[in-house]
Structure formats: C-alpha cells, structure tokens
Amino acid sequence: MTPLTTRVRGGFWLPILVLAVPWGQELIDQLVFGGQWNLPMEPGGSFLGVLTAPFSHAGFAHLVSNSLWFLPLSWLVLLQGRRDYLAVWLGVYLMAIPVWLFWPYGSHGLSGVVYGLLGYLLLVGWLEKRVGSLLLSVFALLSYGALLPSLLPFLSPPGVSWIGHLSGFAGGVLAAFAVHKEST
Numbered sequence: 001m002t003p004l005t006t007r008v009r010g011g012f013w014l015p016i017l018v019l020a021v022p023w024g025q026e027l028i029d030q031l032v033f034g035g036q037w038n039l040p041m042e043p044g045g046s047f048l049g050v051l052t053a054p055f056s057h058a059g060f061a062h063l064v065s066n067s068l069w070f071l072p073l074s075w076l077v078l079l080q081g082r083r084d085y086l087a088v089w090l091g092v093y094l095m096a097i098p099v100w101l102f103w104p105y106g107s108h109g110l111s112g113v114v115y116g117l118l119g120y121l122l123l124v125g126w127l128e129k130r131v132g133s134l135l136l137s138v139f140a141l142l143s144y145g146a147l148l149p150s151l152l153p154f155l156s157p158p159g160v161s162w163i164g165h166l167s168g169f170a171g172g173v174l175a176a177f178a179v180h181k182e183s184t
Contacts, residue, residue: 039108069110070113070114080124080136087178091170091174093171109161109164112165112167124136127180
C-alpha cells in the first residue's frame with residue numbers, strides 16, 4: 001500500500017466523525033429545544049463558546065451548506081496528513097480568540113473551519129513546492145475559489161459572519177506556515 005493510499009484510507013472517517021457532532025447537536029436542538037439551543041461564540045461570553053461554535057448551526061440548511069464544503073475540503077487536507085488537519089483546527093481556534101474578544105457580534109457554524117481548510121490548501125503547495133502539493137493548491141483554487149469573496153464584508157451576504165470566515169482563513173494560512181516550518 002502506498003503512503004497516499006494509507007493516508008486516504010486512514011483519514012476517510014475522521015471528518016465524518018467530526019461532522020457527527022454538529023449533526024447530533026442540531027438534531028437535539030430541533031427535536032428537543034425547537035431550534036433554540038445554540039452554542040455560539042459571543043462577545044463577552046464564555047471561552048467555551050469559542051470551542052463549541054463550529055459545532056452549532058442556525059438550522060439544518062446552515063448545517064447542510066457547511067457540511068457540503070467541510071467534507072471534501074477536509075479530505076483534501078487529510079491527503080497531506082492528520083497532523084496538517086489538526087494544525088488547521090488549532091489555527092482556526094487560535095484565530096477565533098481575537099474575534100471572540102473584540103468583535104461585537106456572535107457567530108457559529110463550521111464555515112470558519114471550512115475557510116481554514118481552504119486557506120491551508122491554497123498556501124501549502126506554494127510553501128512546499130512539491131508537485132503533489134502544488135497540484136492540490138491549484139485544484140483547491142479552481143474548485144473552491146468562488147468561496148473567497150465571502151472573506152470581504154461588502155461581498156458577504158447579510159447575516160453571514162465574514163469576520164468568522166476571515167479569521168478561519170487566517171487560521172488555515174497560519175497552519176500552513178506552521179506545518180511547513182516544522183517540516184523544514
């Protein structure tokens with residue numbers, strides 16, 4: 001078995017297991033709490049909100065939308081390795097802290113992680129300068145580049161946390177730099 005095959009097989013279930021958490025939360029929220037049990041990251045709220053925000057959504061439409069981006073981007077990052085995947089999550093959480101501390105609005109959902117995964121994928125190929133990683137970055141840009149306008153406040157739809165997207169993207173970029181630095 002090739003190293004790539006091992007990584008693909010070993011990482012396939014990880015994003016699905018991660019995704020089970022927000023789906024379970026949303027099911028409980030809708031069935032038991034009538035859609036009122038959200039776990040957002042709120043200004044002045046508990047630090048726990050930073051940790052729970054990616055797993056809380058404003059209904060099934062929000063969750064489905066994030067899930068459709070989250071799974072393929074997760075699998076693409078996992079082609080680089082589990083360490084890289086963990087680095088993206090840590091980067092996203094790290095960059096969410098200033099938003100929690102200083103941004104006047106709350107937010108929640110996996111979209112920050114989605115943008116973190118995308119930020120990582122767009123940068124890692126250019127840092128590593130390996131054919132496989134470069135192809136991964138180009139593929140991510142061509143396949144998911146349409147998400148990039150939502151990083152800007154004037155191009156983001158009303159009610160969508162562009163700052164959550166931007167901080168998540170910055171977390172992914174930070175992860176790409178950290179992983180690259182560690183491997184050189």
